[in-house]
Amino acid sequence: MKKYLPLPLSFYQRPTEEVARDLLGKLVVHRVGSEVLVGKIVETEAYTIDDPACHAYRGKTIANQSLFGPVGHTYVYLSYGIHYCMNIVSRASDCPAGGVLVRALEPLEGLDLMRKHRPGVTDRMLTNGPGKLTQALGITQKFDGHDLASHDLFIAYAPAPEHIVTTTRIGISKGQHAHRRFYIADNPYVSKQ
């Protein structure tokens, strides 16, 4: 098994947009029993409290409290009653709430188990969407508020990609103008180019 080095806490304590960009190329590592599921982050979106598209925009609630919680933790929520989406809580110290939505991964390790989690789909469809990657990695709402400095679920260091594309975000009705979506150019696992 390869060795994975978790990102330091200081990585997450910067402006959310900056973290979203820098998370590209980094690895999501989930240990499940004796197996390890690893995916490279290839697409992200930044959401902060001053942004109408952000779940925290209307204030703190039971559902979104993780976005107000400590940086370097997760915010996992149920989308459309069906899918879980995972955020990485990240923000500068003067920002009360914010996080980075992980929108797509490139599967690197544990492909066999990912295929079991998502039966009947091609490898390219395993993790190329925010609801798909959580299913492939076995991430559910139980992981909401999870500390990413932990042993079983964390973000690991990896070199930054060369070419990054910045666009507007996907699937939102408000804040459509803002360019807060980032993805690695020409990566086949990006949800939509």
Place this chain on the structure above:
DNA sequence: CACCCGATTATCT
């Protein structure tokens, strides 16, 4: 307690 809706996906046409 009823109503509304969404940071999605799969499956149609």
Place this chain on the structure above:
DNA sequence: GATAATCGGGTGT
């Protein structure tokens, strides 16, 4: 391109 599936949380009565 359109739409059903599905459900917890937020809001207002």
